[in-house]
Each structure stands twice: as structure tokens, then as C-alpha cells.
Amino acid sequence: MTQPEFRRDPLHNAWVVFAPERQRRPQDFAAAVLQSGTLDPFAEGNERLTPPEVYALRSEKSKPNEPGWRVRVVPNRYPAMRIEGQLEASPSGLYDRLTGIGAHEVIIETPDGALALEELSVPAIAEVFFSYQSRMIDLDKDSRFQQIYVFKNVGPSAGASLVHAHSQLVALPLVPPFVEGKLNRAREHYVTKQRSLFSDILHTEKAEATRLVAENDSYHLFCPFASRFPFELAIFPKRHQPDYSMCTSVELHDLAEVVQFALKRLNAVLEKPGYNLLLHTAPLRRPQTERFASTRYDYSWHVEIVPRFNSFAGFEIGLGTYINTVIPEDAARFLRGEVQT
Amino acid sequence: MTQPEFRRDPLHNAWVVFAPERQRRPQDFAAAVLQSGTLDPFAEGNERLTPPEVYALRSEKSKPNEPGWRVRVVPNRYPAMRIEGQLEASPSGLYDRLTGIGAHEVIIETPDGALALEELSVPAIAEVFFSYQSRMIDLDKDSRFQQIYVFKNVGPSAGASLVHAHSQLVALPLVPPFVEGKLNRAREHYVTKQRSLFSDILHTEKAEATRLVAENDSYHLFCPFASRFPFELAIFPKRHQPDYSMCTSVELHDLAEVVQFALKRLNAVLEKPGYNLLLHTAPLRRPQTERFASTRYDYSWHVEIVPRFNSFAGFEIGLGTYINTVIPEDAARFLRGEVQT
Numbered sequence: 059m060t061q062p063e064f065r066r067d068p069l070h071n072a073w074v075v076f077a078p079e080r081q082r083r084p085q086d087f088a089a090a091v092l093q094s095g096t097l098d099p100f101a102e103g104n105e106r107l108t109p110p111e112v113y114a115l116r117s118e119k120s121k122p123n124e125p126g127w128r129v130r131v132v133p134n135r136y137p138a139m140r141i142e143g144q145l146e147a148s149p150s151g152l153y154d155r156l157t158g159i160g161a162h163e164v165i166i167e168t169p170d171g172a173l174a175l176e177e178l179s180v181p182a183i184a185e186v187f188f189s190y191q192s193r194m195i196d197l198d199k200d201s202r203f204q205q206i207y208v209f210k211n212v213g214p215s216a217g218a219s220l221v222h223a224h225s226q227l228v229a230l231p232l233v234p235p236f237v238e239g240k241l242n243r244a245r246e247h248y249v250t251k252q253r254s255l256f257s258d259i260l261h262t263e264k265a266e267a268t269r270l271v272a273e274n275d276s277y278h279l280f281c282p283f284a285s286r287f288p289f290e291l292a293i294f295p296k297r298h299q300p301d302y303s304m305c306t307s308v309e310l311h312d313l314a315e316v317v318q319f320a321l322k323r324l325n326a327v328l329e330k331p332g333y334n335l336l337l338h339t340a341p342l343r344r345p346q347t348e349r350f351a352s353t354r355y356d357y358s359w360h361v362e363i364v365p366r367f368n369s370f371a372g373f374e375i376g377l378g379t380y381i382n383t384v385i386p387e388d389a390a391r392f393l394r395g396e397v398q399t
Numbered sequence: 400m401t402q403p404e405f406r407r408d409p410l411h412n413a414w415v416v417f418a419p420e421r422q423r424r425p426q427d428f429a430a431a432v433l434q435s436g437t438l439d440p441f442a443e444g445n446e447r448l449t450p451p452e453v454y455a456l457r458s459e460k461s462k463p464n465e466p467g468w469r470v471r472v473v474p475n476r477y478p479a480m481r482i483e484g485q486l487e488a489s490p491s492g493l494y495d496r497l498t499g500i501g502a503h504e505v506i507i508e509t510p511d512g513a514l515a516l517e518e519l520s521v522p523a524i525a526e527v528f529f530s531y532q533s534r535m536i537d538l539d540k541d542s543r544f545q546q547i548y549v550f551k552n553v554g555p556s557a558g559a560s561l562v563h564a565h566s567q568l569v570a571l572p573l574v575p576p577f578v579e580g581k582l583n584r585a586r587e588h589y590v591t592k593q594r595s596l597f598s599d600i601l602h603t604e605k606a607e608a609t610r611l612v613a614e615n616d617s618y619h620l621f622c623p624f625a626s627r628f629p630f631e632l633a634i635f636p637k638r639h640q641p642d643y644s645m646c647t648s649v650e651l652h653d654l655a656e657v658v659q660f661a662l663k664r665l666n667a668v669l670e671k672p673g674y675n676l677l678l679h680t681a682p683l684r685r686p687q688t689e690r691f692a693s694t695r696y697d698y699s700w701h702v703e704i705v706p707r708f709n710s711f712a713g714f715e716i717g718l719g720t721y722i723n724t725v726i727p728e729d730a731a732r733f734l735r736g737e738v739q740t
Contacts, residue, residue: 063726067625068588068596069581074625074721138714138722151603153624209713217712228714236719240410247409255409255493262492283494284408284415336717362717370711371558372550373479373569376677376703378577380415381479385404 062139062158064232071235075158077138099135100222102169108132112163113192115185128182129189130166134226137162145202145231161197161229165189165208171222175210176321178223183314184307186225190337191310193227194303198342203229205237205341213332215366225335233341241341241357248356256358260294268387271394272319276312279320281386281393286364288384289328289393291320293361300340302359313361320363323393331365338362403480403499405573412576416499418479440476441563443510449473453504454533456526469523470530471507475567478503486543486572502538502570506530506549512563516551517662519564524655525648527566531678532651534568535644539683544570546578546682554673556707566676574682582682582698589697597699601635609728612735613660617653620661622727622734627705629725630669630734632661634702641681643700654702661704664734672706679703 063076099107105123113131120126133141139160147156167175167186175183194206210225211218233241247255263269263280271291272279282292293316295309305313317335324331339359374380391397404417440448446464454472461467474482480501488497508516508527516524535547551566552559574582588596604610604621612632613620623633634657636650646654658676665672680700715721732738 065625067600067623068584069600070625070627071580071584072625072627072719072721074627074723076723076726078724078726150624151607152599153603207714207718209717211712215710217710217714226713230718230720234718234720239412243409243412258493259408259410262494266492282408283491284406284411284413286411286413286415334713334716336713338717364716366710369556369558369707371552372567372675372677373548373558375675375705376550376679377548377571377575378413379571379575380413382415382417383419385417385419 061143062137062160064154064156064158066154066156068152073156073232073234075138075160077158098171098220098222100130100164100166100220100224101171102127105130108164108166109135113189113196115189125169127169129168129185131189131193131227132164132166134162134164138228139230156231159202159231161200161203161227163193163227165193165225165227167223167225173223174212174321175223176318176325178318180311180314180318183318184310187305187310187313187317188307190225190227191303191305194339197227197229198303200229201343202231203342205230205233206339207237208337210335212334213330213366215332216334218332237338237341240338244356244358254298254356254358256294256360257298260296269390271323271390272316274312274316276309277316279316281390283386285382285384285386285389286380288367288382289324289331289365289389290382290386291324291363291393293317293320293363295358295360298358300355300357300359302337302339305359317361317363320393323395324363324365327392328365331367333363333365336362336364402484403478403501405495405497405499407495409493414497414573414575416479416501418499439512439561439563441471441505441507441561441565442512443468446471449505449507450476454530454537456530466510468510470509470526472530472534472568473505473507475503475505479569480571497572500543500572502541502544502568504534504568506534506566506568508564508566514564515553515662516564517659517666519659521652521655521659524659525651528646528651528654528658529648531566531568532644532646535680538568538570539644541570542684543572544683546571546574547680548578549678551676553675554671554707556673557675559673578679578682581679585697585699595639595697595699597635597701598639601637610731612664612731613657615653615657617650618657620657622731624727626723626725626727626730627721629708629723630665630672630706630730631723631727632665632704632734634658634661634704636699636701639699641696641698641700643678643680646700658702658704661734664736665704665706668733669706672708674704674706677703677705 064073066073102125109132111130111132114127115129116127139158139162141161143159145159190208206229208227244255269281276296277293279293340357405414407414443466450473452471452473455468456470457468480499480503482502484500486500531549547570549568585596610622618634620634681698
């Protein structure tokens with residue numbers, strides 16, 4: 059097999075992307091080693107070291123794939139999926155196969171490899187979040203895609219292989235069962251209660267207040283009740299909407315502000331931990347049934363930030379259950395600055 | 400909170416064990432460092448360094464908590480859950496709480512800290528697997544428990560914090576939704592087809608043969624069709640039964656043989672990778688409904704062995720989808736010895 063492929067088995071019901079090309083990455087089958095000291099492929103002036111850009115925010119007089127950009131989006135050099143080709147789903151007896159079609163892009167958040175995302179100005183961070191939107195709106199035109207997801211890996215404990223600040227965007231030809239589970243639970247809640255689960259969680263968090271960390275005009279930042287990771291954070295928008303790409307520029311500015319605050323507080327309390335930032339948004343298109351219409355009302359896009367200290371071990375992998383050593387009420391007190399570390 | 404507690408939120412539907420006591424473990428909030436060179440608490444002669452043993456296979460003239468044992472089971476010094484106390488489930492508005500009752504035991508597989516499990520003789524490995532059974536049968540008497548699970552973490556990449564060969568057993572007061580998902584899919588398959596999903600998977604694997612690695616009188620060893628991890632292995636028993644504790648001594652001997660073979664082949668092909676070994680068995684007790692009776696026929700205990708190279712990153716955590724760089728047909732050819740590394 060040289061083509062990437064999605065596979066599913068009926069016992070685990072998880073899709074797995076088989077991406078043989080990624081095996082060329084140096085850190086495979088070895089501890090991840092951060093590439094610092096070597097030539098930075100994401101730095102300004104090194105544009106030739108990446109595949110040609112698909113999008114950039116750059117000065118008017120600059121040219122594509124040359125210096126002068128503020129945010130730059132390029133295809134992943136080691137993509138898990140391929141953009142070219144026909145989407146073909148095929149049964150294989152008990153099993154399922156789907157061609158490994160998808161987009162896998164890298165959002166380079168700054169030309170300066172020495173800066174972390176939270177060290178940029180709020181307007182510069184907002185430009186990164188605007189770039190996510192622009193890519194989503196563009197990829198939405200490709201009818202092969204069902205789900206777009208943006209994530210950021212920082213530090214080796216979180217799976218990062220490059221130091222230069224970047225995030226990744228994937229467009230998938232399926233809605234993963236894990237995501238479908240969240241959508242279904244949100245929908246069931248809506249059908250039963252005639253209220254959004256996301257609004258109800260925010261209502262509870264505001265009423266109990268013990269897990270709230272901060273808020274601004276557009277967002278609440280809190281430590282979730284059943285946080286899977288120590289010092290896990292969630293960002294829920296106050297204005298309920300399923301699609302991240304529908305955010306206004308004010309909401310992007312406010313998101314930049316709350317993400318910067320969250321990362322700075324994590325850095326202060328935990329001494330620059332590795333972390334993943336996860337941006338969840340509704341599926342792109344659904345059959346035009348009542349189910350579709352409802353899903354769009356009952357789901358809200360949201361952000362999770364999960365600091366990463368321990369590996370997933372046999373307990374987590376076999377049970378889908380997590381062990382967390384820090385209760386979220388304690389984490390919130392540290393992050394609010396009420397307790398000194 | 401000083402008592403451990405299970406929590407669930409309605410969006411993720413995953414139970415999280417909050418275990419503040421484990422925070423005293425040295426590797427928390429830092430990269431896991433294997434304790435070699437320091438005093439080995441699991442070595443023969445150091446029995447005083449562990450909590451008193453709950454079970455041991457030892458020479459007739461030896462006494463508990465003294466040398467003379469071959470396999471020794473002790474409570475985990477840093478338990479995720481506590482064995483003492485009343486099981487109390489309580490609603491908390493949108494959220495769920497359950498007291499963190501549970502057993503968390505360590506099975507010390509050999510008195511000799513220099514030996515890996517696969518370096519023991521087949522009868523000695525069978526004694527380790529017999530000890531799992533003995534502990535399951537004992538803990539089954541405690542009506543607070545719903546699910547027993549055994550796992551083994553080897554190497555820092557797999558979450559191990561001690562070098563000395565050991566496995567862990569947990570008895571939980573709930574069936575995790577991830578496990579319930581597997582049970583439900585197996586049951587649906589049985590109800591629809593009147594055949595076990597596990598038997599059907601074995602039938603397919605034997606027919607296609609490309610992912611088979613080995614077999615003996617009691618087991619098939621194969622690389623699953625949708626392997627989540629490179630070189631992942633599954634061991635399915637030929638005699639279909641839900642409960643691992645119902646295995647005969649011949650079946651335990653044969654399991655020791657196939658596990659030893661699998662680990663030796665992984666060591667040869669991948670140079671002693673970190674790995675998790677996961678032992679899945681049916682829930683302990685279910686309401687006496689038709690559902691229960693059916694679940695007991697349609698489910699089969701099984702073992703998974705998953706080598707661990709990369710951290711879970713933002714892609715896996717947010718989507719529940721895995722990227723695997725090695726197709727199982729290739730992994731099986733390496734493990735069968737048809738291709739040299």
C-alpha cells in the first residue's frame with residue numbers, strides 16, 4: 059500500500075489513517091526529538107524549505123513563497139492524508155476501507171521562530187485564528203470533506219516535532235465516531251431539554267463558579283468538571299453557534315485575548331508545559347434531514363487546552379478512562395492566581 | 400477533596416478518576432524517569448518496601464512478605480482508587496459523581512528485577528497469568544465491583560515508572576463507556592448475525608491470512624485490520640468464552656507461550672520497544688436480564704499488545720482517530736520473520 063487509507067474494524071469502531079509516507083519522519087520509531095539548532099523550515103527567508111503556500115497574510119508588495127508574511131499556511135510535508143484523488147469507500151467483509159483523501163495543512167503562526175503563540179500581540183494571534191477561518195471556508199467548497207479540525211501540539215510531551223510556533227488543520231472525508239458521539243449527546247440533550255448542552259454547562263459553571271478562571275466579552279474560560287488532564291481548560295463562546303467560521307472579527311480578537319491569557323497563566327503556574335490546543339467545530343455538511351437542522355442548533359464550537367505531563371498508559375488505552383491527579387477546582391484556584399505555586 | 404472520586408460530564412461521556420494521592424509520585428509534572436539504580440521495591444528481600452501482599456505464589460516453607468515467592472501481588476502504593484469505603488453515586492446537576500472506590504494492585508512477575516516477562520520460562524509466565532485469575536476470582540466476591548482489567552506498562556513511552564517486571568490490576572465500580580461500546584457492538588453483531596463478532600474476526604483473519612502471525616493449540620496471534628499502533632498485536636482464544644477467569648491451566652500455559660513469542664518477536668524486529676499489554680474480560684455482574692445472558696455469549700476475553708513510539712497528539716485526543724505509519728500486513732510479515740529488518 060502506497061496510498062493512504064482509512065480503516066475501521068467493528069470491535070473498536072475507530073477510524074485509523076494508515077499513512078505510510080509519514081514513516082520517513084525522523085522521529086518515527088524513536089523518541090521525538092525537537093528540531094532546534096537545525097535549519098528552521100518555518101522561518102522567514104526559508105520559504106523554499108516548505109511546499110508552496112496555499113494561503114498567507116502578507117504585505118501587499120510581497121510575493122507568495124517569499125518573505126513579507128505574518129501568517130503562512132502550507133501543506134504538511136508529511137501528510138497523514140492526500141488531497142489528490144477520488145474518494146472511494148469500500149466494504150471488505152467485516153471491515154471498512156476508505157481512500158485516505160484529506161487535507162493536512164500547517165499554519166505557521168509567526169515568521170519569528172523564537173516566539174511562542176502567546177508572545178505575539180493580541181491582533182497577531184487574532185490573525186492566526188482568522189487564517190483558520192479562511193482555510194475552513196476554502197476547504198468547505200470541496201464536497202469530499204465532512205469534518206475540519208484544527209489542533210496545535212507544543213512540546214515533545216504533546217507530540218510536537220518542530221519548535222517554531224505552528225498549528226495544524228485537517229479536513230477529513232468522515233466524521234469520526236468520537237466526534238459523532240459528542241454531536242449525538244448534544245442533540246439528545248437538546249431534544250430532551252429544549253436547551254443546548256453547551257449553554258447548560260456554561261450556566262452550571264457560572265452558578266458554581268469554583269471552576270471558572272476568566273471571562274471577557276465573548277468567552278468563558280474554565281476547568282471542566284471531569285477534566286481528563288491536570289490543568290485542562292475549556293473556552294466556550296457566549297454566543298452559541300456551531301461553526302467556528304461564523305465568528306466575527308471582534309470574536310476572533312476576544313478569542314486571541316482569552317487564549318493568550320490561558321497560555322500565559324499555564325506558563326506561570328506550570329513552567330511552560332507541553333500542551334495541545336484543540337478547536338472543535340460542527341461537521342461541514344450533513345444530509346438535509348431534520349437531524350441536520352437540529353445538529354446545527356444544538357452544537358457549539360469550542361476550544362480545549364490540555365497540558366501534557368504523562369504518557370497515555372495501559373489504563374487509558376484499554377478503558378478510555380483517565381486518571382487525573384489535580385481536581386479542576388484546585389487547578390482553577392492556581393490559574394486565577396489565588397494560590398501561589 | 401482528599402478522597403478519590405469518579406466524575407463524568409455529559410459532553411465527553413468519559414469517566415475520570417481524580418486521584419490526588421498519586422500526585423506524590425515523583426514523575427508527576429515531569430518527564431517519566433525510570434527508577435533504575437535506586438533501591439528496587441519489587442526485588443526479593445525488599446518486601447518491606449511495598450504494602451503487605453494480598454496474594455503470592457511462594458514455596459511452602461516461606462512466609463508472607465518474606466523471600467521465597469515466585470509471583471507476588473501487592474496493593475499499589477499510589478492507588479488511583481481506594482479499596483475502603485462505601486460506594487456512593489450522586490448526581491451533581493448536569494454532572495455525575497461516584498466515590499473513588501476500587502482495587503488497584505501490582506502483580507510482581509518475578510523476584511529478579513533484571514528479567515523481562517518474556518525472559519521467564521513458559522511455566523513461570525503461566526503462573527503470572529494464573530495470579531491474574533486468582534485475583535479476579537477473589538475480587539469478584541466484592542459486590543461493589545463491575546469490571547476488572549489487567550494491564551502492563553513497559554518502558555517510559557508506555558507510561559511505566561518502574562523497571563522491575565510487573566503488571567497492574569484494577570477493579571472498578573463501573574463499566575467504562577469505552578468498554579460498554581465494545582460489549583454493545585459485539586452484542587448487536589450477535590443479535591443480527593447469530594454469530595460472535597470475535598469468531599467472525601478470527602474467521603476473516605484465517606481466510607485472508609495476511610495479518611496472521613502465529614497460532615498454537617489455544618490462540619491466534621494477528622495484527623488487527625485497523626491497528627491503531629504500529630506493530631499492534633491481538634491474541635484471540637480459539638475457545639470462545641467471556642471470562643478470562645474461566646481459562647483452564649492448559650489455556651494459561653498456551654497463553655504464556657504465545658505472549659512470550661509475541662514479545663520476543665517485537666524485541667527482535669523493533670529493538671525492545673516500550674509497550675502496553677491489555678487484558679480485556681467481560682464485566683463481573685450484570686442485571687439478570689436477557690441482555691446479560693446474551694452479553695455473556697457474544698463477548699470473548701482477549702489480549703492486545705501495543706508497542707508505543709509516539710505520544711498521543713492533538714489529532715488523536717480531539718478526534719479519537721489514530722494515525723498509523725505501518726500497515727498491519729507489513730507488520731505481520733516482519734513479525735513472521737519473512738522480512739529482515
